[in-house]
Amino acid sequence: MAVYGWIGLGNMGGPMTANLVAAGHQVKGYDLNPDACIAAKERGVEIAGSIAEAVQGSDAVFTMLPKGEHVRAVYEGENGIWAHAGADTLLLDSSTVDIETSRFCHEGSSARGLKFVDAPVSGGISGAAAATLAFMVGGLEEHTAEAVGHIEPMAGKTIVAGAATAGIAAKICNNMMLFIDLMASAEGSQLAEKLGLDPKVFWEIASVSSGRSWAQQTWYPVPGVIDSAAANNNFDATFRVDLARKDVGLALDAGEMTGVKLPAATLAREHFDALIAEGLGGKDCSLIVKNVSPDGTVAGYTQEKK
Ligand code: NAD
Numbered sequence: 001m002a003v004y005g006w007i008g009l010g011n012m013g014g015p016m017t018a019n020l021v022a023a024g025h026q027v028k029g030y031d032l033n034p035d036a037c038i039a040a041k042e043r044g045v046e047i048a049g050s051i052a053e054a055v056q057g058s059d060a061v062f063t064m065l066p067k068g069e070h071v072r073a074v075y076e077g078e079n080g081i082w083a084h085a086g087a088d089t090l091l092l093d094s095s096t097v098d099i100e101t102s103r104f105c106h107e108g109s110s111a112r113g114l115k116f117v118d119a120p121v122s123g124g125i126s127g128a129a130a131a132t133l134a135f136m137v138g139g140l141e142e143h144t145a146e147a148v149g150h151i152e153p154m155a156g157k158t159i160v161a162g163a164a165t166a167g168i169a170a171k172i173c174n175n176m177m178l179f180i181d182l183m184a185s186a187e188g189s190q191l192a193e194k195l196g197l198d199p200k201v202f203w204e205i206a207s208v209s210s211g212r213s214w215a216q217q218t219w220y221p222v223p224g225v226i227d228s229a230a231a232n233n234n235f236d237a238t239f240r241v242d243l244a245r246k247d248v249g250l251a252l253d254a255g256e257m258t259g260v261k262l263p264a265a266t267l268a269r270e271h272f273d274a275l276i277a278e279g280l281g282g283k284d285c286s287l288i289v290k291n292v293s294p295d296g297t298v299a300g301y302t303q304e305k306k
Pocket of ligand 1: 007008009010011012013030031032033036064065066067070073074094095096097121122123124125238239240243247
């Protein structure tokens with residue numbers, strides 16, 4: 001049995017920690033949101049009163065937080081991870097962050113004699129629940145080798161991407177592809193419906209045809225077609241619009257840095273920005289389907305009263 005510290009028990013951290021507990025490990029979780037703590041406790045996570053409590057005595061500490069600023073905040077300072085981690089503790093950040101934040105974590109850890117790897121994931125909350133996430137890991141070889149064992153109870157596949165920040169670079173490129181694919185499912189699903197196709201029949205056709213993608217298989221934005229779609233639950237978030245906007249923004253920043261032209265990713269950003277401007281940043285990113293409907297209404301979505 002290993003002991004884990006875990007910071008961030010949200011949509012992803014919740015089910016990921018449940019899988020560590022199910023594998024027989026002790027997990028000390030910390031989150032600012034009391035509801036997330038209650039849900040995690042029901043799944044066997046011990047709730048820590050502070051970051052220090054979660055970190056001290058742990059074999060490894062995972063962070064699974066919204067953005068780079070949150071990750072930096074929990075690492076730094078006298079109450080942060082760096083102040084309380086031991087030299088034997090492996091630190092893993094599984095959040096999707098910018099490359100600079102990941103480099104900050106690598107360099108800050110190394111300067112303190114601590115072990116850090118970037119270890120972002122792909123697979124959504126369904127993959128987190130089913131322990132089939134793809135982990136992409138970056139760091140020193142001896143640290144990435146150690147990381148693989150800690151990750152195993154949550155992963156379908158772990159790939160060492162390379163040196164420091166290679167995992168997060170892979171994640172940024174992957175998610176850009178995901179959101180471009182999501183636009184295809186949004187447009188395809190609505191056009192199919194207006195052309196009189198039964199949504200389930202069309203989804204089955206696309207599933208064995210060239211329209212197939214992970215977004216189409218997992219997030220198809222029409223209710224009653226696949227169980228994992230947010231469309232079945234009024235587009236309550238499995239992956240929030242504002243986080244999707246963040247991820248596409250990270251790719252566009254990297255495009256600017258490298259000179260690669262990214263018109264499709266630019267369009268995805270416009271979709272997410274439009275939803276955020278309507279106050280829908282907390283809904284599921286597959287709600288971009290609303291932007292392609294002729295009158296802005298969409299099956300499975302009823303606007304909540306504000
Ligand atoms: P989420 O918003 O559901 O969960 C994040 C949790 O972090 C929240 O419970 C929040 O209260 C907590 N938190 C924020 N600041 C904190 C702090 N300072 N200390 C302690 N807790 C704090 O987000 P999520 O969907 O679980 O995503 C987490 C990360 O994983 C993001 O970077 C996201 O981009 C990435 N990701 C998400 C998915 C997905 O499908 N949801 C898939 C792959 C990767």
